[in-house]
Each structure stands twice: as structure tokens, then as C-alpha cells.
Amino acid sequence: MGVIVEKKKPLTLVLTLDEKNQKILLGMKKRGFGSNKFNGFGGKLEPGETVIQAAHRELEEEAMIRAVDMDKIGINLFTFENDPVALEVHVFRSTQFQGTPTETEEMRPEWFSYDMIPFDSMWADDRLWFPLFLKGQHFLGEFHFSEDQKRILEQDLRSVSQVPDEYDLSQRKLA
Numbered sequence: 137m138g139v140i141v142e143k144k145k146p147l148t149l150v151l152t153l154d155e156k157n158q159k160i161l162l163g164m165k166k167r168g169f170g171s172n173k174f175n176g177f178g179g180k181l182e183p184g185e186t187v188i189q190a191a192h193r194e195l196e197e198e199a200m201i202r203a204v205d206m207d208k209i210g211i212n213l214f215t216f217e218n219d220p221v222a223l224e225v226h227v228f229r230s231t232q233f234q235g236t237p238t239e240t241e242e243m244r245p246e247w248f249s250y251d252m253i254p255f256d257s258m259w260a261d262d263r264l265w266f267p268l269f270l271k272g273q274h275f276l277g278e279f280h281f282s283e284d285q286k287r288i289l290e291q292d293l294r295s296v297s298q299v300p301d302e303y304d305l306s307q308r309k310l311a
């Protein structure tokens with residue numbers, strides 16, 4: 137116990153669902169942080185941008201689709217051994233979009249059935265919170281990773297009735 141966090145960096149993550157066919161759109165990340173893993177679409181905020189604006193922009197840039205609905209469903213706070221900066225990932229759920237998912241320089245999109253999500257090729261936290269996400273439950277998670285980003289050393293995940301605008305660092309469970 138005792139994960140030290142000095143500051144946090146907001147990021148977005150959008151998961152697009154085809155509820156009728158029980159499928160989720162993921163992308164194989166081709167470069168940068170988390171490369172060679174399947175994930176939702178997202179990234180950093182640009183100066184002056186809100187979290188929701190960044191969520192829409194990153195989905196358009198990385199998957200070439202435009203979300204019609206965008207619901208904030210949770211926040212995950214990620215920390216890594218020997219790194220005082222936490223990643224605050226705002227997770228969104230979208231069930232309607234315009235356009236056709238298209239491969240970009242950053243991502244190769246692919247649909248997966250809810251019961252065939254490729255967790256072995258994803259971040260280790262995903263298999264823990266996806267079940268809540270798929271049920272539409274709001275959640276807050278904290279995941280402390282090993283320095284090599286492969287293993288979760290400590291974690292806390294809980295359902296909440298409402299998702300706050302940001303993760304209150306003074307309320308961390310792994311502090």
C-alpha cells in the first residue's frame with residue numbers, strides 16, 4: 137500500500153457498442169503508448185479542450201466515426217511503479233455513430249462479440265472493469281501497475297451511482 141501520486145493527466149477512452157448485435161468496436165493500437173494492444177479510442181486533451189470534446193475528437197481521428205451519443209460511464213486512475221504522475225482515464229460509452237470505422241495511422245478497428253473480447257491482447261485492467269461497463273454500471277477504478285506495465289500490483293474497483301467530473305486524489309483507496 138501507499139501509492140504516491142503528485143499529479144494526474146486526463147485522458148479519454150471511448151467504447152462504441154453495437155447493442156443489437158452485442159458487439160464492441162476496439163482498435164489495435166499501431167504506435168505509441170499501449171501499442172500492439174486492443175483498446176477503445178482516445179487520448180490526451182488538447183489545450184482549451186473539455187474531456188467530452190477530446191473524447192469526440194479522438195474517436196473521429198482514430199476510428200473515423202462520429203459519435204451521436206456519448207455517456208460518461210467511469211473513471212480509472214492508473215499509476216505505475218516509480219512514476220508520481222497518474223493517468224486519469226475518462227471512460228465513455230457510445231451506442232450510435234455516423235460513418236464507417238476505418239483504419240488510421242494509429243488504430244486498426246475491429247468488432248468483437250461481447251463474449252469474445254480479446255483480453256489477452258489488452259491492458260490487464262480491462263478484463264476487470266469491462267464487465268461493469270458492459271452492464272452499463274457506473275464505476276471508479278484505481279489500478280497500480282508494475283514498472284514494465286504488465287502486472288497489476290494493487291487495485292480497487294467500485295460501482296458508483298454518479299461519475300464525478302474528475303477523480304478526487306484525496307479520496308484514493310490505494311493512497
Ligand SMILES: CNc1ncnc2c1ncn2[C@@H]1O[C@H](COP(=O)(O)OP(=O)(O)OP(=O)(O)O)[C@@H](O)[C@H]1O
Binds near residue numbers: 175180181225259
Ligand atoms: C494503464 N491501463 C490502461 N488501460 C486502458 N486504457 C488505457 C490505459 N492507459 C492508457 N489508456 C488509454 O490509452 C490511450 C493512450 O493514448 P495516447 O496514445 O497516449 O494518446 P494520444 O492519442 O493523445 O497520443 P499521441 O497522439 O499518440 O501522442 C488513451 O485512449 C487512454 O485512455
